[in-house]
Amino acid sequence: MVRxxxxxxxxxxLLLQVFGPxxxxxxxxxxxxxxxxxxxEQSDAGDPGEGDDASTAQAGQDPFYxxxxxxxxxxxxxxxxxxxxxxxxxxxxxxxxxxLGLITKRLxxxxxxxxxxxxxxxxxxxxxxxxxxxxxxxxxADTWQRTLWQDPTLDYTLQRPVxxxxxxxxxxxxxxxxxxxxxxxxxxxxxxxxxxxxCGACEAFSPVIRQISDQYNLTVLPVSMDGGANPYFKHFVxxxxxxxxxxxxxxxxxxxxxxxxxxxxxxxxxxGVMAADEVMDRIFRxxxxxxxxxx
Numbered sequence: 001m002v003r004x005x006x007x008x009x010x011x012x013x014l015l016l017q018v019f020g021p022x023x024x025x026x027x028x029x030x031x032x033x034x035x036x037x038x039x040x041e042q043s044d045a046g047d048p049g050e051g052d053d054a055s056t057a058q059a060g061q062d063p064f065y066x067x068x069x070x071x072x073x074x075x076x077x078x079x080x081x082x083x084x085x086x087x088x089x090x091x092x093x094x095x096x097x098x099x100l101g102l103i104t105k106r107l108x109x110x111x112x113x114x115x116x117x118x119x120x121x122x123x124x125x126x127x128x129x130x131x132x133x134x135x136x137x138x139x140x141a142d143t144w145q146r147t148l149w150q151d152p153t154l155d156y157t158l159q160r161p162v163x164x165x166x167x168x169x170x171x172x173x174x175x176x177x178x179x180x181x182x183x184x185x186x187x188x189x190x191x192x193x194x195x196x197x198x199c200g201a202c203e204a205f206s207p208v209i210r211q212i213s214d215q216y217n218l219t220v221l222p223v224s225m226d227g228g229a230n231p232y233f234k235h236f237v238x239x240x241x242x243x244x245x246x247x248x249x250x251x252x253x254x255x256x257x258x259x260x261x262x263x264x265x266x267x268x269x270x271x272g273v274m275a276a277d278e279v280m281d282r283i284f285r286x287x288x289x290x291x292x293x294x295x
Contacts, residue, residue, distance in 0.1 A: 192257040197228010
């Protein structure tokens, strides 16, 4: 008892310090006195410069414990902290990619099990699950086709038909458009034809260029890379930088360039030997077809 006495005294003093004012106030209220008012008057009379600590208490809180003594959280003076938003947020469900991955994973697992343990049950499970996915794929393909039928803006075959009748009609219209382009080409474009006198491919390609030039009245400027003559073009010039200015690379011949007299820009057509139809098709696409619309 003697050894524990100091601790008891300390606890008693602490309790009196914390709960003593409350007991005094309760006693004063029982006998008609207002201890808060008294303390306030004494404070005002003693030191007019001090502020009223009770004003720091928020609405609905005890002005003595939350204002004067500032006991804080333990006496519910502080505002409760809000829960973190992440705790209140619902956990999102699996995405479509997650679900598709799980299907693939399960299909692979069933197939592997059927191969390693080829029992009737394992093989049947794999076949049954595979059939479910085939049905799912068939449903998707059918919906895809029906959607294209109902929305012409999504149907690429309207731009590039694949059936025989539609393809023949498309090719016929394409041929007419190409002929119209070639017929009016000479009004705006000319051709630079680069060749070499000792080039066998140039000997084979020169008559093709001559034929196109005569058929559509195109102006062709032959440029010899080595100074050699060309039997199909009597008048030619020797290369003095034209090859590089036309945007060509590597010094390869034969090379063909379309030159736009309006924009003053060269349009390389290609290198090597080409048939007349291929040359005209390239010219048509380079001058009259929007990039990407053919594919």
